[in-house]
Amino acid sequence: MSAILECDDVRKAYSSGEGRSEEVLHGITITLVRGECVILLGPSGSGKTTLLSILGCLLTPTSGELRIDNEVVNFSSTATLTERRRSTIGFVFQHAQLLPFLTVEENLATVGRNAGVAPAELARRITALLEILRLESAAMKFPSQLSGGQRQRVALGRALVHDPSIILADEPTASLDWENGTIVVDMLTNRARELKAALVVVSHDTRLIPRFNRVLQIESGRVIQSSCP
Amino acid sequence: MLLHKPGRFFATVIGVGIAFFLATAQFGLLVGWINTNTALIRHSGADLWVMAVQAPAFDYGTAIPRQRLYQARSIEGVEWTQPVFMAWNIWQRGDGRRVNIELVGVDRMYAAGPWMMSSGSLESIRRPNTVVVDELYLKTLGIGRLGESFEMIGERATIGGICRGIRTFTASPFVFTSVEQAIRYDKRYRDDEITYAVAGCRRGVAVEAVQARMQRAMANVEVLTTHQFCVRSAKYWMLETGVGITVVITAFLGLAVATVITSQTLFAITHDHLPNYAALLALGFSRNTLLSIVLVQSVVLGACGIALGTLLFGCAAWASIRTPIPLETTPLVFALIVIGSFATSLLASLMSARAVFRVDPITVFR
Numbered sequence: 352m353s354a355i356l357e358c359d360d361v362r363k364a365y366s367s368g369e370g371r372s373e374e375v376l377h378g379i380t381i382t383l384v385r386g387e388c389v390i391l392l393g394p395s396g397s398g399k400t401t402l403l404s405i406l407g408c409l410l411t412p413t414s415g416e417l418r419i420d421n422e423v424v425n426f427s428s429t430a431t432l433t434e435r436r437r438s439t440i441g442f443v444f445q446h447a448q449l450l451p452f453l454t455v456e457e458n459l460a461t462v463g464r465n466a467g468v469a470p471a472e473l474a475r476r477i478t479a480l481l482e483i484l485r486l487e488s489a490a491m492k493f494p495s496q497l498s499g500g501q502r503q504r505v506a507l508g509r510a511l512v513h514d515p516s517i518i519l520a521d522e523p524t525a526s527l528d529w530e531n532g533t534i535v536v537d538m539l540t541n542r543a544r545e546l547k548a549a550l551v552v553v554s555h556d557t558r559l560i561p562r563f564n565r566v567l568q569i570e571s572g573r574v575i576q577s578s579c580p
Numbered sequence: 581m582l583l584h585k586p587g588r589f590f591a592t593v594i595g596v597g598i599a600f601f602l603a604t605a606q607f608g609l610l611v612g613w614i615n616t617n618t619a620l621i622r623h624s625g626a627d628l629w630v631m632a633v634q635a636p637a638f639d640y641g642t643a644i645p646r647q648r649l650y651q652a653r654s655i656e657g658v659e660w661t662q663p664v665f666m667a668w669n670i671w672q673r674g675d676g677r678r679v680n681i682e683l684v685g686v687d688r689m690y691a692a693g694p695w696m697m698s699s700g701s702l703e704s705i706r707r708p709n710t711v712v713v714d715e716l717y718l719k720t721l722g723i724g725r726l727g728e729s730f731e732m733i734g735e736r737a738t739i740g741g742i743c744r745g746i747r748t749f750t751a752s753p754f755v756f757t758s759v760e761q762a763i764r765y766d767k768r769y770r771d772d773e774i775t776y777a778v779a780g781c782r783r784g785v786a787v788e789a790v791q792a793r794m795q796r797a798m799a800n801v802e803v804l805t806t807h808q809f810c811v812r813s814a815k816y817w818m819l820e821t822g823v824g825i826t827v828v829i830t831a832f833l834g835l836a837v838a839t840v841i842t843s844q845t846l847f848a849i850t851h852d853h854l855p856n857y858a859a860l861l862a863l864g865f866s867r868n869t870l871l872s873i874v875l876v877q878s879v880v881l882g883a884c885g886i887a888l889g890t891l892l893f894g895c896a897a898w899a900s901i902r903t904p905i906p907l908e909t910t911p912l913v914f915a916l917i918v919i920g921s922f923a924t925s926l927l928a929s930l931m932s933a934r935a936v937f938r939v940d941p942i943t944v945f946r
Contacts, residue, residue, distance in 0.1 A: 400945045404945060407862070409941050409942050409945075410942055430866070433861075433864055433865075433866050434864070435864075436862065436864035437864025438864070442944070444859065444862075444944050448858075448859040448944055450859075450860075462864075465863070465864060465865055466864065521945050
């Protein structure tokens with residue numbers, strides 16, 4: 352399998368005032384291939400979210416290089432970063448972050464349209480996703496009319512509607528019970544494998560490990576373990 | 581996004597609508613007043629006005645020799661001339677109360693006289709001691725019916741006709757009669773004096789050229805075109821008296837209120853949705869797209885407010901048709917207010933746009 356996401360000696364430092372800076376990521380080097388599902392584990396403050404933000408082109412690393420599909424990401428160009436996020440990356444946030452004034456279907460369609468998916472193809476994809484996510488009956492509902500599990504499934508659909516080659520999820524099960532959490536993770540991993548997309552899930556829940564191809568353990572800004580379950 | 585909270589949306593539209601109405605009503609008053617204080621000049625049918633030097637407005641003309649009328653008639657390009665008399669007088673009602681009036685004397689062509697009659701006849705002013713008044717001021721003048729007689733400084737004034745649509749800007753109603761009768765009513769004028777000599781030019785002749793010839797031929801008087809005299813009268817009442825400035829300031833205050841209301845609401849809506857904007861940025865929406873959302877919201881609020889304000893103004897203007905205080909507008913004035921309102925709506929979106937430009941997509945992970 353070819354590499355889709357390569358992170359080479361990535362460092363990130365934040366200013367801690369008085370001209371000093373504090374490094375929170377110390378030279379992270381990881382490679383993800385297409386269809387690979389990775390769970391990123393680590394205690395709070397270990398740098399998981401910072402790493403995820405850099406992988407998602409939301410945060411500029413202090414040094415190091417990020418390559419997506421063998422192309423170096425130019426962090427100095429806002430337009431390039433926006434384009435990367437628009438077309439290549441799908442996000443699932445801890446709290447679904449759905450647009451409350453749009454229906455489920457509109458939430459999905461908005462992202463699809465922005466990614467440039469043709470209307471007919473977009474309609475087909477939304478129908479298929481709603482079926483896979485078991486949300487057909489909720490298509491015309493607003494987020495406030497859905498349960499927490501349903502909302503997170505909609506967020507999942509939104510991350511997948513433009514067929515991204517990288518899917519990044521930040522604690523997608525944190526606000527769900529175990530049963531709904533596993534449903535969401537199973538859907539994520541299955542869909543990532545079908546799309547041959549690289550999936551990175553940040554989580555605290557070690558019970559999810561068997562559902563992934565690889566476990567990355569991060570601590571104090573360093574990858575301390577990379578293993579296959 | 582706007583209709584997500586309908587209560588706030590409709591409250592904003594009502595606020596913007598009322599503010600727009602306030603602005604249009606103030607400008608409407610201004611247009612109405614300008615129309616009012618230039619109405620007799622505009623409807624005179626004359627091209628040129630000969631008057632005492634520096635006469636500030638129609639209502640404040642002073643005596644010029646009647647000879648000027650004949651001099652004006654002799655100028656090349658002039659087809660006709662008519663005398664016009666204008667002086668302040670006192671009307672005594674049947675109940676003894678006195679009312680200040682503007683007495684206008686017109687000649688056989690009725691230039692500067694009423695142009696629309698409600699009852700009676702305009703020709704009645706050819707009869708001795710007969711006057712025509714506007715229907716809007718019957719109550720002010722204490723008039724009950726045609727043929728009723730009143731008193732003007734010891735002289736009898738009989739109502740021979742009632743005209744329509746001639747408002748006064750000064751709160752003193754216009755009373756029309758013949759020039760000769762007006763001079764009899766006003767003891768300050770001599771028989772050989774008038775206030776204005778108005779002239780009509782022959783078809784196809786350049787009015788400005790006739791004006792120049794007339795001005796050269798006559799000393800100690802001023803010759804203005806009808807348009808120039810309208811502008812001078814309007815300037816006097818609107819600028820020199822300060823009335824217009826007050827109205828314009830109030831109109832701009834209306835627009836300022838609209839700006840503040842729209843700005844506050846848009847900012848509140850934007851602020852409420854900042855996490856959504858952050859999520860959209862993270863999902864690959866550009867800041868320009870988000871900015872366009874804010875601008876569209878601003879335009880929608882502005883458009884709905886303007887529509888409501890226009891409706892309110894339409895109702896108010898209709899209701900003011902038969903009142904002494906008219907609300908009027910012109911397509912140009914209205915278009916300028918609409919453009920100004922849209923501009924203020926867009927201005928109001930600046931604060932929200934700044935908030936959107938500052939939002940950090942990374943906050944979606946917090």
